Structure formats: C-alpha cells, structure tokens
Amino acid sequence: MTGETTRPELLAVSGVTKAYPGVVANSDVSFSIKAGEVHALLGENGAGKSTLVKMIYGLVKPDSGSMRLSGAAYAPNEPRQARASGVAMVFQHFSLFEALSVAENVALGMENPPKLRDLASRIRKVSEEYGLPLDPDRMVGDLSAGERQRVEIIRCLLQDPKLLIMDEPTSVLTPQEVDILFKTLRQLSAEGTAILYISHKLEEIRALCDEATILRRGKVVATCTPRDRSAREMAELMVGATLTPPERGTKAKGDVALRVAGLSVASPIPFGTSLKNIGFSVAKGEVLGIAGVAGNGQDELLLALSGELRTAPGTLSIDGADVSALGPNDRRRAGLVAAPEERLGHAAAPDMSLVENALLSGATRQGLVKNGFIDWPATRSFAEGIVKDFDVRTPGTHVAARALSGGNLQKFVVGRELSQAPTVIVINQPTWGVDAAAAAAIRQAILDRAATGAAVVVISQDLDELLEIADNFAALNEGRLTQPRPVAGLTIDEIGLMMGGAHGMEVAHHAH
Amino acid sequence: MLRLEKRPSPSRFWQGATPVLAVVLTMIAGGIMFALLGKNPVEAIRTIFWDPLFNAQYASYSRPQLLVKAGPLILIATGLSLGFRAGIWNIGAEGQYIMGAIFGAGVGLALYPVETRLVFPLMIVAGIFGGWLWAMIPAILKTRFRTNEILVSLLLVYVAQNILASMALGLMKNPEGGGFPGSRNLSQIPSMANPELIPGTGLHWGVVAAIIVVIAAYIMLQRHILGFQIKLAGQAPRAARFAGVSPERLTVLCMGISGGLAGLAGLFEVTGPAGQISIDFNTGYGFTAIIVAFLGRLNPLGILLAGLLMALTYIGGELASFTLGLPSAAIQAFQGMLLFFLLAVDLLTNFRIRFGTKKEAV
Numbered sequence: 001m002t003g004e005t006t007r008p009e010l011l012a013v014s015g016v017t018k019a020y021p022g023v024v025a026n027s028d029v030s031f032s033i034k035a036g037e038v039h040a041l042l043g044e045n046g047a048g049k050s051t052l053v054k055m056i057y058g059l060v061k062p063d064s065g066s067m068r069l070s071g072a073a074y075a076p077n078e079p080r081q082a083r084a085s086g087v088a089m090v091f092q093h094f095s096l097f098e099a100l101s102v103a104e105n106v107a108l109g110m111e112n113p114p115k116l117r118d119l120a121s122r123i124r125k126v127s128e129e130y131g132l133p134l135d136p137d138r139m140v141g142d143l144s145a146g147e148r149q150r151v152e153i154i155r156c157l158l159q160d161p162k163l164l165i166m167d168e169p170t171s172v173l174t175p176q177e178v179d180i181l182f183k184t185l186r187q188l189s190a191e192g193t194a195i196l197y198i199s200h201k202l203e204e205i206r207a208l209c210d211e212a213t214i215l216r217r218g219k220v221v222a223t224c225t226p227r228d229r230s231a232r233e234m235a236e237l238m239v240g241a242t243l244t245p246p247e248r249g250t251k252a253k254g255d256v257a258l259r260v261a262g263l264s265v266a267s268p269i270p271f272g273t274s275l276k277n278i279g280f281s282v283a284k285g286e287v288l289g290i291a292g293v294a295g296n297g298q299d300e301l302l303l304a305l306s307g308e309l310r311t312a313p314g315t316l317s318i319d320g321a322d323v324s325a326l327g328p329n330d331r332r333r334a335g336l337v338a339a340p341e342e343r344l345g346h347a348a349a350p351d352m353s354l355v356e357n358a359l360l361s362g363a364t365r366q367g368l369v370k371n372g373f374i375d376w377p378a379t380r381s382f383a384e385g386i387v388k389d390f391d392v393r394t395p396g397t398h399v400a401a402r403a404l405s406g407g408n409l410q411k412f413v414v415g416r417e418l419s420q421a422p423t424v425i426v427i428n429q430p431t432w433g434v435d436a437a438a439a440a441a442i443r444q445a446i447l448d449r450a451a452t453g454a455a456v457v458v459i460s461q462d463l464d465e466l467l468e469i470a471d472n473f474a475a476l477n478e479g480r481l482t483q484p485r486p487v488a489g490l491t492i493d494e495i496g497l498m499m500g501g502a503h504g505m506e507v508a509h510h511a512h
Numbered sequence: 513m514l515r516l517e518k519r520p521s522p523s524r525f526w527q528g529a530t531p532v533l534a535v536v537l538t539m540i541a542g543g544i545m546f547a548l549l550g551k552n553p554v555e556a557i558r559t560i561f562w563d564p565l566f567n568a569q570y571a572s573y574s575r576p577q578l579l580v581k582a583g584p585l586i587l588i589a590t591g592l593s594l595g596f597r598a599g600i601w602n603i604g605a606e607g608q609y610i611m612g613a614i615f616g617a618g619v620g621l622a623l624y625p626v627e628t629r630l631v632f633p634l635m636i637v638a639g640i641f642g643g644w645l646w647a648m649i650p651a652i653l654k655t656r657f658r659t660n661e662i663l664v665s666l667l668l669v670y671v672a673q674n675i676l677a678s679m680a681l682g683l684m685k686n687p688e689g690g691g692f693p694g695s696r697n698l699s700q701i702p703s704m705a706n707p708e709l710i711p712g713t714g715l716h717w718g719v720v721a722a723i724i725v726v727i728a729a730y731i732m733l734q735r736h737i738l739g740f741q742i743k744l745a746g747q748a749p750r751a752a753r754f755a756g757v758s759p760e761r762l763t764v765l766c767m768g769i770s771g772g773l774a775g776l777a778g779l780f781e782v783t784g785p786a787g788q789i790s791i792d793f794n795t796g797y798g799f800t801a802i803i804v805a806f807l808g809r810l811n812p813l814g815i816l817l818a819g820l821l822m823a824l825t826y827i828g829g830e831l832a833s834f835t836l837g838l839p840s841a842a843i844q845a846f847q848g849m850l851l852f853f854l855l856a857v858d859l860l861t862n863f864r865i866r867f868g869t870k871k872e873a874v
Contacts, residue, residue: 021517308753329756340754349748359740360755369737376735 007034010194011056011074011163016065018051024218025051028065031213031220033163036192038185040205040226042238043215044435045406049198052215053165056196057089058082070162080111086162090152090169098141105140106155126157130184145172145293153184164188165196170204171461172294175496182208200238201464202231216240239436254284255319257455258336258424263315265304273297275304276479282424282455287446288484289470290459291499297479298459299341302428305457306338307331318424332364335423339414341432341459343406347413350402354394357401358383358416365420382419390415391441407438414442418449425449428459443469463495475499515866516859526860531807531814534854535821541853542846551836559836560828560846570831576714577827578820580785583719584609584777586819588801590722590729591773593810595766597733598745602767604650604665605774606798607672608643612775613782614679615642617695617789620704621684624696631703636779643775644768646672651767655760661767673794680791699787706784718780722819725773729812742766774798800826803851825850 012032018025026048033039043049054060056067058076067074069085076082079089096105103120107113114122120136127134132150140148149172156164166185170178185195185208199205205212206226214222214237222237263278275297282288292298303309305316307328316324318334326334340346348357359379363369368379383397390411394404401409414430430446431439447469450456459476460466466473467487474484477500485498539561543553564574588605595602602608616639623631650664684695698704709715733739745752745762753759777797786793804822808815829843 306754307756327756327758328754332756338754342750345748346750346754349744349751351747352744356740360744360751363737364756372737373735374737374740 007036008070009033010035010037010070011196012068013052013056014066014068016052016055016062016067018055018060018062026055026062027218029215029218029220030065031223033194033196033211035162035194036189037211038189038195038197038209040209040212041196041198041215042200042202042205042212042234044200044238045433046217046435047215047238048218049215050167051218053089053167053196053198056082056163057087057165083159083161086160087165088156088159088161088163089165090149090156090167092167092169092171094148094152096140096148096151099139101137101139102134102143102151103136105151106136106158109155110158122158123154126154130154130157130187131180132184145295146174146177149173149181153181157188161193163194163196165198167198168200169197170199170201174293174499175463175492178204202226202234203464205234206231214238235436253286254453256281257284257319258282258457259317259320260305261315263304263311265300265309265311267297267300268303268309269299272300273479275300278479278481280474280481280484282457284423284453284455285450286472287450287456287458287470289466289473289487290457290476290481291463291466291473291495292459292461292476293499294461296476296500298428298461298476300479301459301476301481302338302340302426305336305426306340307336328361329364332361332420336426337361337365337417337420337422337424338426339417339428339430341428343409343413344402348401348409351400353400354387354392354397354404354412355380355383357412358386358397362416362420365422386412386415386419389419390445407434410434411438411442414445418445422449422454424455424457426457426459429462430458430460431462431465439465463492473498516863517866518863519861523861523864527809530857530860531809531818531854533857533860534807534850537853537857538846538850541849545842545845545849546838549838549842551838556832556836556838559832560825562828563831563835564824564827572712574827574831576708576712578823579714579719580716581823581826582819583716583722584781584797585801585804585822586722586816587718587725587777587780588770588774588798589804589808589815589819590725590812591770592801593805593808593812593815594729594733594742595770596746596805597810598742598762598766599749600763600766601662602647602650602665602770603662603802604647604667604669604672604798605770605801606794606796607665607669608646608771608774609778609781609798610669610672610676610794611646612639612643612772612778613786613793614676614684614778614789615639615645615775616779617684617698617782618679620698620701620783621695624701624704627703629703632706632783635704635783636776639775639779640772641775643778644772646775647767647771648764651764654767655763661763665767669798676789676793677791680789680793684789686788693791695789697787698783699785704783706780708784716780716784718777718784721776721780723816726812726816733812738765774801800847803847806851807854822847822850 010033014030016029017027029052041049041052051060055062058079058081074085076085103116103123106123107116107119113119123134123136132154134147134150134154140151149169169181173181189195197209209226212224212226213220216238226234259281261279263275265275267274273296280288304311307326311324313324314322318336321334323331323334344350349360359368359374362382366382368375368382380397386392387394387397392412393408404412414427417425430442446456446458458466458470470487472484473487473490475482475498482498539557543557546556547553563570565571588609592602592605616635619638620631620635646668649668650661653659653664654661680693680695686694686696706717741752741757741762744755745757745759782789782793800822804815804818807822808818825847832838833840833843
C-alpha cells in the first residue's frame, strides 16, 4: 500500500455529470482508483460525494460521462449489477433487521444464500481473517453500532469485492473501534482490494488514505496525497476559504448554574437507551462536553434536560431551584434553553416560516405572546435579529425552514436559543452535517455565550469539536455518564476508554 | 409516461385552484354517471347547481334552505378542522350532534311549560355540554389508554343513534302526541324555539353562531398562540413537544371544541328546522361536515364557502330526485365524488406532473 505506480487502474470515472431539479450534484467529475489503493473522497455536506458513489454503486444513473472498471465499460443499472462486477458498499445508515441474527441478516442480502450453518462458518472464517470479531448467531438488536457495522462489512467481504465503498464509517465508532477498522482496511488494501473512503474527518484520511479527491459544489477542485498535506490545507481546499480556529476568552468560573443528580429516565424512543443515574454540574462560564457513540442516550439526555421528558423530583436544578417537575416553557422561564439534534421536525417545523419558528421556542423568554395573542411584529423582528446576528443566508424570514440549507438552518436554530440571554444552554450535535465555515461560526457563538457567563452543555459525537470548545469532558456509554474531567491533559486513549473502549474487543488484532 | 415530481415548496396557485378543479371534475364524472342512469347530464347538473337558487318555480322554497343546511355544516366543520389540523381525528361529530340535541331538548322539555327568556340560553349551554361530553369519551380514552379516537368516536355515533331512538320512543315522547314517536315540537314553543330571524332568508340562530365561530376560528388560527400550537402539533409533533405543547391537553381541547360545536349545531337544529327529537332526526350533517372541512382546506373561510356549496348539492340533489327522479344513492355518490376528486387533485399542491419516458432508479 505504499503508493507504487505499477498497480493497474481499477476504476476510472471520466466527465460524469448528474443534475437534479434545481441543483447540479456532480459536474464533469473525473478521477481514478488503482487496485489496492485507499482513496479518499473528501468534501463538505452537499459537495456531491454521495451522488458520486451512488452512481458507482448503480443506485443513480449519470446524465453524461462514463466509467470503466478493470478496463471494461461500466454502467450499472442497479446495485445487483454493481455487486456482480465486484463493487460493494457499506452505507452510513445500516440496513439490518434487529430481530434477526447476524447470519440471517447476511443471508438476506445475498442472491443465492447458502445453508445458514455453512454461512455461519464462512462468517466466522472471514471475521477471524480480517480481525473483525463477530458471532453469527447473535441478534443484531443486541449489537453495538460498531458491531453492526462489522455485519455490513462482512456482508460485503463475502462477495470478495474488488472495490469497497465506505460512507462515513467512523461516525459511529469509538477511537479503539476506529483502530480495528483501519487495520482491517489496510489488510484488505494489501490484498489488492481498492477502498473508496468517504469522510470529512481529515486526520483519519491522513492516517489511512493513499490518495484523495476533493469535491466542492459538485466539482473536483483538487487531488492530493493526504500524507503530504496538513489537515488545515485540506480543509481549506474543501471549503475554498481560509479558516480561523475559534478563540476562547479567559474566563473565571462562577457559581454552579445547572446541577443534575441521580437522573434516571426510561427512554420514550423504541430501541432507545434509558438514562441511568446521571449526575454532573456546570458552572457559569463553563462548557461541559459530553461525548459518546450515537445511540448511547444522547437524545434522551437532551429531552430530560429540555423538559420534554419529566424527571423525578430533586434530579435537576437551575441556580439552586428545583426544576425537575417543570415543562419546557417553565424551564425556559427559569433560564434553560435547548437545541435538539434533529433540525427539521424537532428543533424547527419544516413547513413553517422562520418567523413562526422563531416563536416556537422564543415565545416565553422574549415575551412574544400577550394574553394568549401573538405579537407578530415583535416575533418578526426577533427572527430578523437572529438572521442578522448569526449570518443566516436566506431570502427573508418568510421562507419555510425546510428551504434553508442544513448549515443555515442550524445557525438559525442555535442562534434562536443563544439570543434569549439564557443562563443554561444545552445543545445536542451543534454542527452535525454543517459545513466547516458555519460550524466554526456556531462554535464561536457558543464560546462567546459562555464568556458572558452562561453554563453550556454540548452533546456531540465529534471529538475534535468537543476538545476544541469544552472545558470539561464526560462521555455517555449505554445511558451512563462518566465523571467529568478537565479536557486539558486528556489523551485520546483515555477518551476512548471513557466512551466504552471497543466494547471488550480491543484484543481483536492481537490474536493475529 | 407520467411521472410525479415533488415540488420544492407547496404551490400557492394549486392550493387555491384544487377545490375549483375538484368541483369541475365532479361535474364531469357526475354527469357521466347521470347519463348512464339515463338522465340528461346537463339538465341534472343544472338542476343541482342552478335551479335551487334561480329557478322561478323552486327558488322561493329552496333558497332559504341554503342557509338552513349550510349553518350546521359550517358550525360542525369549523370545529372539526381545528382537530384535523392538529392531527386529531374526530370522525364522530354525528354522534356529538345527536347528543347535543338530546341534552338541549332534554333541558327544555324538563322545564316545560316554564316560559322565561332564560330557557333557550340554558338549552344552548346544555346542547354544547352534550356534544362536549360525547367527545370527551374518545378524548380521554385516547389520552389515558392510547385508544384510537377514529374508531371510538365513530362507534359512539351508533350508540348515540340508539339513544336517540329510545328517547324518541320513550323518555322524551310527546305525552300529547297520541302515541306517535317523537317529542313535543320545540319550534312551536316560544321560549324554546329557534325561529327564522328574517323571513324568507333561512337565517336562524345557528347560522349566526356559525358565522361567529368562523370569524373566531380565523382569528385564533392567525393570531392566538393556541392556533399556532394546533398547526404546530399537526405539522411537526416533536417540535410541538419541544415548544411545550402537551399532546394530551391539545387532544382534550380539540375534541372538546369540535364536540361542543357539533352539540350546538344539534341544539339549533332540534329547536328550529327539525323542531323535535324524532327517530330520524339526524340527517348526516356530522359526516358531511368532514367533507366540508376538507373541501374548505381546513381553513375557516374556505369552510364557509364549502358549507354553502355542499348545502347547494344537498338541496339541488333533493330537487333533482324530485323533478328528474334521480335515485338518492346517485346524489350521495355525487357528493362522495367531490371529496374523492378533492383529495386526488390535492396531489398537485405538493407534486408536479411530468410527461416523458425518462426513467430513474429509485
């Protein structure tokens, strides 16, 4: 896998264009992958990475342009043809049945599945060969996200692919699990399987990939060898602008603003994670970062803090006053604002205008409702203030929330909460799916609020983000929260162990 | 080949145009149906839509009927539309309408022969209470036990119909009625009557109430936080919880408002146009109001127009079966077509139709 140039070319994409109504997803994209190469496809959300790999996997047909695989013309009409040609893909969102076993799930994805017992032994064999421990008889519903990903990977490996496409594979993994995955991918690459690796995590790409193709707004803007470039250089190629890291003001910590003790709540979400005896406190001016692999209780924690889930008496206090029994609006009155992860449908109503969405959570603290009647002019100026202060790109405040891009809507949602002069701020995934420039602006705004004395809880799956803005760090693991520790001096290994390590699988590659 | 393509945002033009298109398509399909029944379609359509208002021979009788029929439809449909907007499906307005009439008439008959001006207001309160109470059954079962309000409210219609029959034959039977089923004629008792306020117009207190309710609902949806919460709960239930809206409270409230208004409509009907509690007192206003609510796009002003249109097809339909001998089932099918076409062409608001053979893997 050390970039020799003698390796034969496996896949060549030339001049591929694909347009959807209102947007050109890919415009004249060309790049090539050699056999055994780990090739990164890098770009912000909406840069056209997904459309491009969907075309390679036969899910979408290009409007023009052509592809060649191993020298022969390649134009798959459907994923089955792509698989038959040796192209396999692991999606970001798994397509597994929780109530079936690993082997049954793998069999469901095959054209001619062998007997279940034979399949189970093949799964065992492949999983040992590639250091991906997996028991074929276990129910998928009992597996962690990392293990579920292994099911998907092994499903692909059983087809003996020439090209393996992986879409953001590390977003659901702990650092230790990432190590296991990378070892597997390097082994595959050494055996001659090419890997097309989609990500926006630059350090990972530097650690793993031989070549990178960088997309911006549907066009190839650069190709480079990641090891020779710094993460900052690649980020700037990806964004097309220079980036400045957020500035932290020096601040004196104040009194405790939010105190959580003995918080246990059953999850209202099917297959959700219940919270178990969570306790922490956040002082004025402090940012507490809460990490964790997706599905370890992040959504439930936000609901319990925002008041959408009621909690037992004495579990939650703001400025010393017990707020456990209060609903969302009474907690807002007490000074707590929250921004849920899901922008469309939870933090904002998709078909309502920005003005109406400003009212949604701003009514209480901004005094936008008098005697039950809505003060629309005041609501409109509140919305206009958010748009102006947080640089939300929109034709006006009358447009529907769903018409905004993810980054702009996120700036609006976060801005709406930060504009209410809160004492406690809770944000789940502040920059999920947001472009780098918007993400930087959001992080800066959060730090600015903390500097003026707000207590901030940031729940995020992006470790880099937490290390950048948090003072203290804790991790959610199966509904339990670790003791918060100061960020300064934490190593990535310690963080990984706080997040639950590799769920007891750390030794996987040592057995080899 | 036809393809449907989702619009980036709902089309304002089609939002307004779909009801009109639906009426036109109903006329065409209904015309074909009438032709198959051996009637002249043009004459049948004209009899339904034109003659009730402008035919010299029939208009003097049928024109006032327009408001008489539209009043309860608008009153019930406006109440239902609030729940429908919030995703709360009260299908049992017919039952609540019956119970409003029974409770209202019951209070009046219990006070008979007291003659004070307080009797009618008391009956109005009782009518609202009866409808509200009947709607609270599905509401509380839903909030407490997660039952489906569609089923419960619908099945309670049949319970209400049986209570109505037993009232007409037993408890409320007119003691001076010579053994015939049915209560005293409330419209003949001055303290209990809901008379025609301006002769020859069909305007009665129920129509006045309908107009007031339409205006109130319009203001509530535009300016009041409750209207905002109703819209929010219907469009994005999780966002509504985030905004502090309690789904249980909203269910009880919307079911209560729609039940109370249906009860009110029943009270005005039993004291006015119908006159008495009888076995066949209910004529399906509660069900037709569902069509009216959707025909009016769940918008109070739209419902006002839709109620008038629906009343017209009712009166015109009766006229057509009287003058042309059209079977009443054909008229009902005609009204059903209206809802069908409305829902079908509603697709155009969110999708556009493309012609072409371009295929794309999904």
